[in-house]
Each structure stands twice: as C-alpha cells, then as structure tokens.
Amino acid sequence: MERTLTPINHPLTGTLEVPGDKSISHRAVILGSLSRGTTVVENFLDGEDCLSTVNAFKCMGVNIRREGTTLSIEGRGLDGLKEPPAPLNLGNSGTTSRLLLGVLAGQPFHACLTGDESLSRRPMDRVADPLREMGAAIDGREKGKYFPISIRGTNLNPITYTLPVHSAQVKSAILLAGLFAEGRTTVIEPVPTRDHTERILPAFGGEIKRNGQYISIEGGQELKGTRFTVPGDLSSAAFFITASALVQGSDLTIKHVGLNPTRTGIIDLLKQMGAPVETKVTEKIGEEPVGDIRIQGSPLKGMKIEGEVIPRVIDEIPLIALAATQANGVTEIRDAKELRYKETDRIQAVVDVLTKIGADIQELKDGMVINGPVTLKGGTVSSYHDHRIGMMAAIASFISEGPVTIEHPSCINISYPQFFHHLNQLKQE
Ligand code: S3P
Numbered sequence: 001m002e003r004t005l006t007p008i009n010h011p012l013t014g015t016l017e018v019p020g021d022k023s024i025s026h027r028a029v030i031l032g033s034l035s036r037g038t039t040v041v042e043n044f045l046d047g048e049d050c051l052s053t054v055n056a057f058k059c060m061g062v063n064i065r066r067e068g069t070t071l072s073i074e075g076r077g078l079d080g081l082k083e084p085p086a087p088l089n090l091g092n093s094g095t096t097s098r099l100l101l102g103v104l105a106g107q108p109f110h111a112c113l114t115g116d117e118s119l120s121r122r123p124m125d126r127v128a129d130p131l132r133e134m135g136a137a138i139d140g141r142e143k144g145k146y147f148p149i150s151i152r153g154t155n156l157n158p159i160t161y162t163l164p165v166h167s168a169q170v171k172s173a174i175l176l177a178g179l180f181a182e183g184r185t186t187v188i189e190p191v192p193t194r195d196h197t198e199r200i201l202p203a204f205g206g207e208i209k210r211n212g213q214y215i216s217i218e219g220g221q222e223l224k225g226t227r228f229t230v231p232g233d234l235s236s237a238a239f240f241i242t243a244s245a246l247v248q249g250s251d252l253t254i255k256h257v258g259l260n261p262t263r264t265g266i267i268d269l270l271k272q273m274g275a276p277v278e279t280k281v282t283e284k285i286g287e288e289p290v291g292d293i294r295i296q297g298s299p300l301k302g303m304k305i306e307g308e309v310i311p312r313v314i315d316e317i318p319l320i321a322l323a324a325t326q327a328n329g330v331t332e333i334r335d336a337k338e339l340r341y342k343e344t345d346r347i348q349a350v351v352d353v354l355t356k357i358g359a360d361i362q363e364l365k366d367g368m369v370i371n372g373p374v375t376l377k378g379g380t381v382s383s384y385h386d387h388r389i390g391m392m393a394a395i396a397s398f399i400s401e402g403p404v405t406i407e408h409p410s411c412i413n414i415s416y417p418q419f420f421h422h423l424n425q426l427k428q429e
Pocket of ligand 1: 022166168314
C-alpha cells in the first residue's frame with residue numbers, strides 16, 4: 001500500500017485537537033490495572049501501541065472495557081494479576097515492553113513476551129539488567145537482550161540505579177518494579193527525561209519523591225482507582241506545529257495539548273530557529289499542565305542542537321530535521337544516538353527519506369547535519385514501517401514542489417489513527 005500527498009497552495013489556519021498522549025495513555029492503563037477499584041480514562045489514545053498495553057493486561061485477568069476513547073478498568077490491586085496463559089504479543093510497542101517488564105518483575109508468575117519484527121530488534125537489556133539486579137529471572141534471545149523474552153517475577157529487592165541511557169522507559173520500568181519491592185527504590189537520572197510516571201502516580205494515591213536527580217518510590221503502596229482525562233499528545237501536535245511553522249502565512253492553534261516541560265523541546269527549538277510560537281497553560285490535569293499552542297509560519301534559521309534538550313525532543317527530531325531543510329544555514333544535531341534504537345534507526349531513515357525528496361543532509365554517528373534552505377522536490381519514500389517517519393514524510397508534502405508518495409503508511413495507526421483525516425482537513429481549509 002502507498003499514499004500520495006499533493007503539495008498545499010495556501011496557509012494553514014484554524015484550530016485543531018490531537019488525540020490523547022501515548023505515554024500517558026500507557027501509564028493510565030498500567031496504574032489503573034494495579035489499583036483497587038474502577039479507573040475511568042477519558043481521551044485515551046486508541047492507537048495500536050496503547051491497545052497492546054490494554055490487551056496485555058486483559059490477558060492477565062484485568063477487566064477493561066473501551067468505548068471509543070473512554071476506558072473503564074476494573075483494577076485488581078498490586079497482587080491481583082494472573083499468569084498469562086499464552087505469550088503476550090506487544091506488537092510494535094517499546095513503551096509497553098519496557099514498562100510491562102518492570103511490572104512483571106514483581107509478579108509471582110512467568111510470562112513470555114513477543115512482538116513484531118521492529119520490536120524484536122530493539123534492546124531490552126537496558127531494563128533486563130536492573131530488573132535482574134532486583135531479583136527477576138529474565139531470559140531471551142542473546143541472553144535476554146532481544147524479544148522473545150521470558151520473565152519470572154519474584155519478591156524484589158529495592159535498588160538504587162543510575163540510568164546509563166537517558167530513557168524514561170527504563171526509569172519507569174524500575175519505578176514500577178519498585179512498587180513491588182520491599183523498601184525504597186531510587187532512580188538517579190543525570191539528564192531529565194519525560195516524567196509522566198512520576199506525575200500520574202499521585203492521581204492513583206501513590207507517592208513518589210523527587211529530589212534533584214533522585215526519584216524514589218516505596219514498595220507496597222496501595223493504589224486507588226481514579227478518573228483521568230488524557231491531554232492531547234504534543235508529539236502528535238508536533239507534526240502540524242511544524243507544518244504551520246514552514247508554510248508562510250500560516251496561523252494555527254492546537255488546543256488541549258499536554259505542555260509538560262519534559263516534552264516541550266520541539267517548541268523551544270522552533271522558537272530558537274525563529275518561528276513565532278505562543279503557549280498558554282489553561283488547566284492542569286493531575287500534575288500535567290495542559291493548554292493551547294499557536295504557531296505562525298516564518299523564515300527559520302539553522303542552529304546547533306545537542307545536550308540536555310535531546311531527551312525533551314527525542315521523538316520530534318525527524319521534524320526538526322525537516323524544518324532544518326527550510327532554515328537558513330547549517331543545522332547540526334548531536335548527542336542523538338538513541339534515535340538508532342527507536343522503531344527503526346531514525347538517523348538513517350530520516351537521512352534517507354529527506355535525501356530522496358531533495359534535501360541536503362548528512363548522517364553522523366550520533367545525529368545529522370542539514371544545509372538549508374533547499375526546495376524539496378518530492379518523490380517516493382518508505383515509512384520504514386515507523387509511524388513517526390511516515391508522518392514526517394507526509395508533512396514534507398506541505399512544502400514540496402511535487403507530490404510525496406509514502407509506502408507502507410498504515411504504521412501511522414500506531415500513534416495517530418486520525419492523522420490523514422486531520423491532514424486533509426488542514427489542506428482543504
Ligand atoms: C516514552 C519514552 C521515550 C519515547 C517513547 C515513549 C515513554 O523512549 O521515545 O516514544 O512513554 O516513556 P525512551 O525513554 O526509550 O527514550
């Protein structure tokens with residue numbers, strides 16, 4: 001299957017609401033399942049990744065009903081999960097895999113995890129190592145580095161663990177395992193990563209302590225069901241934020257979107273590149289700030305991007321690279337080697353896709369260098385079966401001279417099933 005997108009000949013205007021946040025949707029299902037009583041999640045992201053999390057907990061005996069984007073979860077408490085009778089197929093979802101391993105480490109049973117080809121190439125030793133230190137027995141391909149993985153949980157020992165990779169998934173896996181350990185588990189995070197686990201836990205009556213780089217959780221806390229509305233996903237909004245920044249004369253507002261500062265790197269960078277972006281926090285959902293983003297089209301300038309901002313923009317770097325093709329001067333992205341371990345090697349994929357449609361871009365070991373501005377001609381590119389690469393290529397069609405054809409576009413359903421609908425809406429307005 002492929003999809004051909006024609007260029008746009010007018011600015012983007014109006015307002016848009018994007019679907020619920022992927023990271024928060026996963027965490028709401030996990031904590032709802034581990035709580036006592038009912039949890040109702042509104043604006044749940046009905047993308048394939050989050051449905052993998054729902055399915056995994058259903059297979060462990062949790063009663064979860066979904067009507068559209070509303071979930072109702074009958075939580076079973078910390079000790080209520082059941083041994084899954086068959087391997088859990090987690091599809092394409094790295095977040096489900098890492099966070100679930102944290103939960104399974106503390107269960108008195110065995111589970112086997114499988115996934116698609118992409119997930120089977122992604123490193124799991126980053127969570128298997130600390131979880132083994134806590135006492136879990138984990139095995140799999142290459143000694144448990146890759147799926148399929150089997151895990152036998154146990155009574156866990158608490159640990160103090162310094163994150164060797166800047167990964168919210170690893171941090172969250174250890175904190176979730178910490179719920180099942182006897183005593184205090186501490187994660188030391190040298191560079192801040194997204195902190196949704198820390199922010200959502202209090203909504204379920206849980207306690208977590210943050211002190212600079214130290215994040216601590218006590219084991220054995222009783223969690224209580226709650227009602228929670230998931231904010232719009234800034235990573236999904238980022239596609240149309242970038243489109244609006246790139247099409248001169250645009251003036252687009254995205255409403256009810258999560259503005260958690262550990263996620264707003266894309267806004268900071270586009271501003272530094274010269275785009276007028278305004279954000280306004282209008283409410284707080286639990287501890288998550290939520291609000292509106294207004295973005296106008298503007299000439300951009302290239303810049304060097306490295307260091308602490310990288311984890312705050314990790315999923316949006318493909319879009320920054322696209323924006324850089326239109327920016328005046330050189331944009332150099334460094335310290336982003338983690339991109340090589342995403343759904344596909346996103347450094348290689350971004351360089352390949354943007355080169356094919358006419359960009360001047362070179363691959364670096366830990367990033368890329370882009371020279372701009374250039375006219376993107378358009379052409380045929382692969383999504384690499386990676387939702388964010390497919391959507392980045394689709395956004396390129398807003399500024400390309402000729403059409404952009406995307407091969408294997410269905411992967412976009414992983415995180416943004418309404419993407420093409422929203423794209424067509426904005427192109428037609
Ligand atoms: C996520 C964390 C990030 C991000 C992923 C979702 C999360 O991964 O890329 O899309 O929900 O914790 P890492 O923590 O591995 O960088």
